[in-house]
Amino acid sequence: xxxxxxxxxxxxxxxxxxxxxxxxxxxxxxxxxxxxxxxxxxxxxxxxxxxxxxxxxxxxxxxxxxxxxxxxxxxxxxxxxxxxxxxxxxxxxxxxxxxxxxxxxxxxxxxxxxxxxxxxxxxxxxxxxxxxxxxxxxxxxxxxxxxxxxxxxxxxxxxxxxxxxxxxxxxxxxxxxxxxxxxxxxxxxxxxxxxxxxxxxxxxxxxxxxxxxxxxxxxxxxxxxxxxxxxxxxxxxxxxxxxxxxxxxxxxxxxxxxxxxxx
Ligand SMILES: [Zn+2]
Ligand SMILES: [Zn+2]
Numbered sequence: 161x162x163x164x165x166x167x168x169x170x171x172x173x174x175x176x177x178x179x180x181x182x183x184x185x186x187x188x189x190x191x192x193x194x195x196x197x198x199x200x201x202x203x204x205x206x207x208x209x210x211x212x213x214x215x216x217x218x219x220x221x222x223x224x225x226x227x228x229x230x231x232x233x234x235x236x237x238x239x240x241x242x243x244x245x246x247x248x249x250x251x252x253x254x255x256x257x258x259x260x261x262x263x264x265x266x267x268x269x270x271x272x273x274x275x276x277x278x279x280x281x282x283x284x285x286x287x288x289x290x291x292x293x294x295x296x297x298x299x300x301x302x303x304x305x306x307x308x309x310x311x312x313x314x315x316x317x318x319x320x321x322x323x324x325x326x327x328x329x330x331x332x333x334x335x336x337x338x339x340x341x342x343x344x345x346x347x348x349x350x351x352x353x354x355x356x357x358x359x360x361x362x363x364x365x366x367x368x369x370x371x372x373x374x375x376x377x378x379x380x381x382x383x384x385x386x387x388x389x390x391x392x393x394x395x396x397x398x399x400x401x402x403x404x405x406x407x408x409x410x411x412x413x414x415x416x417x418x419x420x421x422x423x
Contacts, residue, residue: 165194166382172198173210184388194236203246236261243304262413265310279322298333305340312347316364323358347378352394369405
């Protein structure tokens with residue numbers, strides 16, 4: 161009953177075409193595979209190198225539909241859209257024009273600071289500046305949830321990617337973010353990519369996963385694959401982690417309606 165919904169193709173920064181991702185999903189025997197390329201509506205009109213072309217959403221969806229035709233796996237049309245306070249209303253209007261199965265909300269930038277691009281950006285900060293990034297990150301996640309534009313949050317504690325963990329508690333901002341996710345009836349994912357990165361653990365950490373479970377926040381397990389070989393990377397570990405946090409169900413999506421499936 162495995163689904164894998166957070167995956168990138170050559171429409172953004174993935175290495176292979178959508179059709180190849182779908183073929184790989186068939187071979188693995190997935191129940192459902194989703195494509196979720198980056199859509200980055202950067203404030204001020206600047207365009208980051210790893211977003212899909214912002215004016216080609218229709219073609220992107222047609223490409224997903226073409227790959228789905230005749231496939232022996234259910235193919236879902238998703239997108240990973242960055243949250244920026246400055247552009248979220250424009251994003252809302254754009255997304256409303258297209259029939260997605262789900263929309264992933266991610267924060268990769270904090271007022272221009274690139275969270276996951278390279279560790280040198282974190283290394284250059286003082287301890288106090290890093291704490292400020294963490295605090296701002298949780299504030300952005302709270303705002304992302306409150307926008308109600310998205311179905312689930314991508315890689316919930318991304319700032320740990322290069323191993324820079326907080327040295328003080330951000331419990332207040334973190335709690336506000338989780339409460340907002342629950343209030344918006346959004347889900348989160350275990351993003352298994354972190355296990356292959358300096359963070360050396362999945363996103364989010366077990367403590368956050370437990371806090372999400374306490375709030376009945378639904379869960380998916382995703383790989384953030386940028387190549388077909390990674391479609392289900394570390395999924396066994398992720399299922400164990402989900403159980404450890406108290407989960408016995410995961411969710412899948414169809415036309416932005418959530419359906420529960422046994423873990
Ligand atoms: Zn991401
Ligand atoms: Zn991603």
